[in-house]
Amino acid sequence: MFNLLVLIFSSCLCAPALQATAETQELSHDSGVLRNSISNDTQTQVTDINIAFDLPDITTTIQFESGFVQLEGFKSVNNDKIMDGNKPTQLFWVSIGHPHFIKTENPKNSSEYLLFHSSNRGFTTYVQMMTEEQRVALATAARSKYQVDIDARQVVHMILSKFYCSMVMYDESGRRFLISGTVSDFSDFPLRLDFDILPGKLERILFSKLIEKSESDLQFDCHIESSGGKLIKSNTLSISYEQSQKIGIEEKLFGPAGKNGPSEVYVSRNQMFELAHEMYSTLNIVEDYQLPESQFSESFVNDFISQLATSQFSQTNIDTVLESMSKYSFDISADLRPDVIKKNFGSFLNIEKTGNKSRIVVDKKRYNEVASDYSGSASGGVDASLFSGTFDAAYEMSKKDIENVQSLTDQINELNTHAQNEAQWEIEGDKIVPKSLNVARMMRSSMKKSLKFNRIRIQQFNAPFERNFKIYTSRSAQLPCKAVSAPTDKVCPYGFDYMPDIDQCLYLNMEPMTWDNARNACARKKAGAQMVTIKDSAKQEAVQRYLQHQFTTKQEAAICICTQWQYGEKIAWLGGQTRNPKDCGTPYFWKPVGAEETPFNYTNWQPAMPNCYLRRQNCPFISSLDEYDYRWDDIECFFLLCSVCEF
Numbered sequence: 001m002f003n004l005l006v007l008i009f010s011s012c013l014c015a016p017a018l019q020a021t022a023e024t025q026e027l028s029h030d031s032g033v034l035r036n037s038i039s040n041d042t043q044t045q046v047t048d049i050n051i052a053f054d055l056p057d058i059t060t061t062i063q064f065e066s067g068f069v070q071l072e073g074f075k076s077v078n079n080d081k082i083m084d085g086n087k088p089t090q091l092f093w094v095s096i097g098h099p100h101f102i103k104t105e106n107p108k109n110s111s112e113y114l115l116f117h118s119s120n121r122g123f124t125t126y127v128q129m130m131t132e133e134q135r136v137a138l139a140t141a142a143r144s145k146y147q148v149d150i151d152a153r154q155v156v157h158m159i160l161s162k163f164y165c166s167m168v169m170y171d172e173s174g175r176r177f178l179i180s181g182t183v184s185d186f187s188d189f190p191l192r193l194d195f196d197i198l199p200g201k202l203e204r205i206l207f208s209k210l211i212e213k214s215e216s217d218l219q220f221d222c223h224i225e226s227s228g229g230k231l232i233k234s235n236t237l238s239i240s241y242e243q244s245q246k247i248g249i250e251e252k253l254f255g256p257a258g259k260n261g262p263s264e265v266y267v268s269r270n271q272m273f274e275l276a277h278e279m280y281s282t283l284n285i286v287e288d289y290q291l292p293e294s295q296f297s298e299s300f301v302n303d304f305i306s307q308l309a310t311s312q313f314s315q316t317n318i319d320t321v322l323e324s325m326s327k328y329s330f331d332i333s334a335d336l337r338p339d340v341i342k343k344n345f346g347s348f349l350n351i352e353k354t355g356n357k358s359r360i361v362v363d364k365k366r367y368n369e370v371a372s373d374y375s376g377s378a379s380g381g382v383d384a385s386l387f388s389g390t391f392d393a394a395y396e397m398s399k400k401d402i403e404n405v406q407s408l409t410d411q412i413n414e415l416n417t418h419a420q421n422e423a424q425w426e427i428e429g430d431k432i433v434p435k436s437l438n439v440a441r442m443m444r445s446s447m448k449k450s451l452k453f454n455r456i457r458i459q460q461f462n463a464p465f466e467r468n469f470k471i472y473t474s475r476s477a478q479l480p481c482k483a484v485s486a487p488t489d490k491v492c493p494y495g496f497d498y499m500p501d502i503d504q505c506l507y508l509n510m511e512p513m514t515w516d517n518a519r520n521a522c523a524r525k526k527a528g529a530q531m532v533t534i535k536d537s538a539k540q541e542a543v544q545r546y547l548q549h550q551f552t553t554k555q556e557a558a559i560c561i562c563t564q565w566q567y568g569e570k571i572a573w574l575g576g577q578t579r580n581p582k583d584c585g586t587p588y589f590w591k592p593v594g595a596e597e598t599p600f601n602y603t604n605w606q607p608a609m610p611n612c613y614l615r616r617q618n619c620p621f622i623s624s625l626d627e628y629d630y631r632w633d634d635i636e637c638f639f640l641l642c643s644v645c646e647f
Helices: 040-046 079-084 132-146 202-212 241-247 249-254 269-282 293-308 318-323 338-345 364-373 382-397 408-418 515-525 537-553 555-560
Strands: 023-028 033-038 058-064 067-075 093-095 100-102 104-106 109-114 122-128 155-158 160-170 176-183 191-196 219-226 231-239 264-268 309-317 349-354 357-362 423-428 431-443 451-461 466-472 497-499 504-513 571-573 576-578 588-590 619-623 632-635 641-646
Touching: 058 132, 067 132, 093 132, 122 176, 122 202, 132 155, 160 191, 160 202, 160 555, 176 202, 231 241, 241 249, 249 264, 249 269, 264 269, 269 293, 293 309, 293 451, 309 318, 318 431, 357 382, 357 408, 382 408, 408 423, 497 537, 504 515, 504 537, 504 555, 515 571, 515 641, 537 555, 537 619, 537 641, 555 641, 576 619
Parallel strands: 093 155, 571 641
Antiparallel strands: 023 033, 058 067, 067 093, 100 122, 104 109, 122 191, 160 176, 160 219, 176 191, 219 466, 231 451, 264 431, 309 431, 349 357, 349 431, 423 431, 497 504, 504 641, 571 619, 576 588, 619 632
């Protein structure tokens, strides 16, 4: 199967001035390090040129390690006049090339090259934009199109103003984590992409484990924008009191209002980040503010607490906290006293003695039992919310060789350093028990006002160029690129995979959403894209083969496990629905956006399906459950599922 990738295009009919610099890049084969040199003569000629971004002027397909990718070059608006004047040496195009990660020299070992470099600040990788081989390929395409002699130096790097990438990770229990990195210096190639993840953060521990596995194929969702443009819109997130009540923020944190409802509660940082995670989806942040979730969450929590908390986050005696802890995102049974809860939470850290050495160890079995005892209906349990960082840090500490273990006092200090955003611990006999929690205090009365989040702001420019694309670590080796003919006339949007047996491109949308939202998301993904329709056995086999690959090789596909479905397996929406969405007794029709609806003439239902359970199941999905073998079933349309798009 060929992988044809093309970057998503967002057009701008009237492009403002964009500075472009001509650079030549050379690869030192003996060191594997990219070096940059700038041709001053060429740079002077291309400064302040206007670029036509409505459509790429030149395209070519090259072979990369990941398969075939398409390059795009955008012309100067002066190119047409220059051609009329017969001065081909003054023609210019700009391009981003094919962005991918590259390995760079390990400062601690000159013979080793790393994809990610770690520091106290976090992790750094480098992004190669247009290579010399890609520049030559684009110049060759321009030469072929215009039948004039074009030098590779006439294809220059586009100057960017924004570049960020994010990645979703899952731990063994299925908890979701998101990390994001940004480029701050656009003048030096390759671009340096920094992920700020401080020591002790769960995300850092999990990411470290992932990059240590050479077989890991990590997927990063990236976004770039060009410089230039006029400010057309400036938004700052605000939530009125009425909106807050409608969303239910007060009730989430304090419980139902009434005589027995608490007037004040303590909230942990993890509870606040859980609220931010919920608000990220509820408030449609990703579309309206174009912020990665990690950036939004940090800003949301800081602004929320600064406006509403009567006391900011600080270590507070655990007995005091548990008497008035908010039950948001977990549930503490009413018949358990705080002293009992505290005792249970202190039972998964023990002191183990070996000879004259003592060290802190984790009773993993007991930890999981505590999680089960206090698991609530909304999440994985109070312990997971309050002490997950402590558990992970202590577990890493317990793996040290006994001979290298420090004193118990030093171990407690190290543990408390890692867990400072959650709790502080102390020695009590042969146990390690929590003595305080990092919480903020909130009053119900303070919720009666509007909120303004000054840190969550978007300034929208009529930027002439922007792209969303994916970078895979398994496709990041630095290899020469060759200009070749495309294996097919079908060019897939970036992120879609070409299926030659049906001559279509498929894409698995791994953001769970309702059927209606998934249908619209496919149509927005690319003009002409739709939620998948399956009208014959060949299409069924192709979709099944595609999903088998996605579900079994993509770690992030774990999010496609639908917990609302009784069997809890990876499933995805299909593009059909009952003709009457409110009556599951009506026949099923394929319903592409903006196109004619057609009946289900071919079907691949699981035996006895669709069964219209409780008269409310109107939407079909395809299931990876073994007994289903990718046959179809019906389910409520408001469930949150992944979906398959086609182009």
